[in-house]
Amino acid sequence: MPLDIKLNIRTTEDCRNLVIEDITGDFNQSVNPGGWGDPNQSPELGLEVVDVFVTAYHFIDDQQYTTSFQIVDSLYYIDSPVKGNIKGFKISVPADVISTYIANQINFEPSVNLPDSYNTSQETIEDNIYQVVVRLKINNSSSIISSSHSYSSTCNMRKRVDKLLTSINLDCETCDKSDLDKAILAKSILEGLENK
Amino acid sequence: MANKYYTKLLDSESVCGFDLEFYKKFDGQDLSYYYDSISTLSEEYTKTSEVPDVVFPIMFYVLKDQHMVNVNINPYYIVKWINYWFSGSGISFIPQELDSQGNVMSTPGLGSITASVLAMANYYNSDTNSDYDRQSYPVSGVYLNRNIDSSETVPSYLNDVDSIRNSNYFIRDNCINVVFVNYINTDKSTEVVMTSNSHLAGHREMTPIINLSALGRSSNFPHEKGNKKNPDSIFDLASSNNDIKNFSNFSYDYETTSPFMGSPILDHWKTKQQGSAIMARSVVHSLGHVFGLSHVRTGLNVPSASYHTCSYVSKTMFKDPIQNNTVYKDPFSDTTQNRAGLDQVRPYSGATTCAGDPIEDVYLTHMHNTLYYPDKLDDLGDRSTLGAGLKFSPQQIAWMRANINYIQENGELGVLGKIQQSLDQSFTGGTFEEISNCAAGSRSRASATTHSNISALLTGDSKYLHDSLSYIDSIINSIQY
Numbered sequence: 001m002p003l004d005i006k007l008n009i010r011t012t013e014d015c016r017n018l019v020i021e022d023i024t025g026d027f028n029q030s031v032n033p034g035g036w037g038d039p040n041q042s043p044e045l046g047l048e049v050v051d052v053f054v055t056a057y058h059f060i061d062d063q064q065y066t067t068s069f070q071i072v073d074s075l076y077y078i079d080s081p082v083k084g085n086i087k088g089f090k091i092s093v094p095a096d097v098i099s100t101y102i103a104n105q106i107n108f109e110p111s112v113n114l115p116d117s118y119n120t121s122q123e124t125i126e127d128n129i130y131q132v133v134v135r136l137k138i139n140n141s142s143s144i145i146s147s148s149h150s151y152s153s154t155c156n157m158r159k160r161v162d163k164l165l166t167s168i169n170l171d172c173e174t175c176d177k178s179d180l181d182k183a184i185l186a187k188s189i190l191e192g193l194e195n196k
Numbered sequence: 197m198a199n200k201y202y203t204k205l206l207d208s209e210s211v212c213g214f215d216l217e218f219y220k221k222f223d224g225q226d227l228s229y230y231y232d233s234i235s236t237l238s239e240e241y242t243k244t245s246e247v248p249d250v251v252f253p254i255m256f257y258v259l260k261d262q263h264m265v266n267v268n269i270n271p272y273y274i275v276k277w278i279n280y281w282f283s284g285s286g287i288s289f290i291p292q293e294l295d296s297q298g299n300v301m302s303t304p305g306l307g308s309i310t311a312s313v314l315a316m317a318n319y320y321n322s323d324t325n326s327d328y329d330r331q332s333y334p335v336s337g338v339y340l341n342r343n344i345d346s347s348e349t350v351p352s353y354l355n356d357v358d359s360i361r362n363s364n365y366f367i368r369d370n371c372i373n374v375v376f377v378n379y380i381n382t383d384k385s386t387e388v389v390m391t392s393n394s395h396l397a398g399h400r401e402m403t404p405i406i407n408l409s410a411l412g413r414s415s416n417f418p419h420e421k422g423n424k425k426n427p428d429s430i431f432d433l434a435s436s437n438n439d440i441k442n443f444s445n446f447s448y449d450y451e452t453t454s455p456f457m458g459s460p461i462l463d464h465w466k467t468k469q470q471g472s473a474i475m476a477r478s479v480v481h482s483l484g485h486v487f488g489l490s491h492v493r494t495g496l497n498v499p500s501a502s503y504h505t506c507s508y509v510s511k512t513m514f515k516d517p518i519q520n521n522t523v524y525k526d527p528f529s530d531t532t533q534n535r536a537g538l539d540q541v542r543p544y545s546g547a548t549t550c551a552g553d554p555i556e557d558v559y560l561t562h563m564h565n566t567l568y569y570p571d572k573l574d575d576l577g578d579r580s581t582l583g584a585g586l587k588f589s590p591q592q593i594a595w596m597r598a599n600i601n602y603i604q605e606n607g608e609l610g611v612l613g614k615i616q617q618s619l620d621q622s623f624t625g626g627t628f629e630e631i632s633n634c635a636a637g638s639r640s641r642a643s644a645t646t647h648s649n650i651s652a653l654l655t656g657d658s659k660y661l662h663d664s665l666s667y668i669d670s671i672i673n674s675i676q677y
Binding site for chain 2: 064190
């Protein structure tokens with residue numbers, strides 16, 4: 001079978017970057033027939049062959065948007081373990097780059113107006129669903145496109161819930177115990193989302 | 197009029213028209229090839245570890261008339277509920293994204309048809325006891341069966357269910373279709389609120405037609421059992437510990453002039469709260485029929501006492517020829533057959549099965565015929581997990597999965613298999629692959645959905661994520677710390 005690019009999508013722990021990692025691995029007839037290398041595509045390529053396309057399923061002022069864009073300057077954010085070899089490449093896109101692309105794309109649409117409330121220079125990756133496709137331009141006439149990979153980011157809410165849990169005084173005899181119940185409920189719901 | 201007794205085939209407590217429709221289609225037919233094939237496939241499914249999941253696109257149509265107001269249903273919300281009830285079966289559903297022209301729909305999975313555009317309406321002239329005049333869709337509802345005994349006339353201008361299924365306004369070939377209507381008219385004693393047929397009947401003919409009221413009702417105030425919820429949230433699917441809440445909101449309403457609202461026999465469906473417990477299980481029940489399940493007990497034109505008896509029922513659905521005046525059990529040994537004196541479905545606390553086992557210890561399945569009365573669901577309300585005992589049994593799941601892989605006598609895939617094949621050309625049916633085969637290059641069914649359908653699914657997931665995070669946010673903001 002041809003090269004089957006596998007991706008891992010996540011955010012950095014500080015929620016500031018969206019990370020797209022190649023986890024395709026080496027070709028193996030029995031366990032990884034879609035891996036890198038003979039008889040499939042060789043990974044010995046320059047990083048400039050990698051194109052990244054992102055679709056954000058997001059909300060602005062409770063209005064749902066589906067915004068697709070190409071990270072045309074991905075070369076700024078990409079690296080790989082071995083020079084001249086893109087196997088295991090990692091792209092780490094800052095939050096403000098993502099939000100700027102989203103704003104530009106919405107502004108580009110003739111029938112859609114970007115709400116004034118949208119922050120085009122965000123510090124953290126918004127808690128949304130991100131769908132990523134990677135294209136490798138092998139030469140002028142051919143390319144390899146990955147299947148789409150999606151990721152539900154809950155990084156910001158995780159930080160809030162963690163902070164909440166460390167802020168509640170469990171030993172307080174006079175405190176309202178319902179606060180603890182609420183915090184546990186919030187934690188449980190979030191874990192349900194994370195494990196979905 | 198050869199069909200004049202069809203309506204009476206239904207038990208007076210039936211809320212589903214499947215028995216009637218199946219009988220009309222398969223009266224006297226020998227289905228032993230089907231029964232033997234599905235039995236063999238079911239056994240194979242049970243023995244095969246990690247069979248790939250299957251995903252079916254689904255399309256909901258609302259046949260709107262003047263009695264429906266504020267119809268603003270969310271297909272993703274319905275699908276969330278359906279998938280909740282199907283969880284563990286390896287069968288799930290996603291809203292169909294593309295319209296018949298291949299364009300992305302503004303609201304994937306949802307079509308709205310104004311009833312007045314239908315030209316297939318019929319008027320049964322009870323005075324002459326004979327004719328049907330073509331009319332535009334004038335008043336209300338659809339006919340389950342227009343071929344009725346003159347003494348049981350259903351007075352109406354109505355579309356019958358088959359004319360809706362055959363209308364070009366509905367029904368896509370590459371997905372499962374469901375039509376919501378204002379009101380299904382039957383006769384004076386039955387309360388049918390949904391109807392469907394097996395996939396054996398054909399792609400159009402299997403299409404469920406369901407009262408919008410039978411989806412479940414919205415609640416704009418705290419439920420009587422104390423669940424104070426936001427009625428507009430889709431998060432109410434389950435609480436954090438997966439207990440089901442007696443709450444749902446499918447966002448529709450009827451005008452008080454609707455025949456549905458004025459029907460004393462359907463009185464218990466109309467209040468805002470009482471139907472909330474249905475939680476789309478009418479759709480789940482109908483889909484069970486589409487996937488080859490019968491009711492747990494099928495009685496074709498038999499007295500209620502016979503229908504509910506625990507005496508030995510010698511006939512088995514699909515195995516034995518379909519004929520009038522007969523009681524059938526389903527083909528399974530792990531579904532509930534209630535003891536004598538109780539009707540087939542009322543799961544009162546302390547009830548026992550025909551075998552004498554406590555009712556809680558066996559499967560109260562989605563496939564009982566009269567389970568969908570809101571008041572009967574309330575009988576379960578004191579349980580901590582409302583509806584938790586209502587599920588598909590292992591044998592029912594194996595049967596449904598087998599129906600997807602069914603190969604007809606002529607060698608062709610069945611309707612369900614053809615839908616799967618339209619999503620994944622490698623699907624051939626006839627047998628079950630283990631999921632480990634994917635490592636050698638074949639795709640799992642779950643990954644075989646088209647990109648467009650994945651996109652539609654993500655749009656729904658995005659709203660679910662957003663609503664859930666908003667809910668967490670409201671919890672955090674309510675804490676003073």
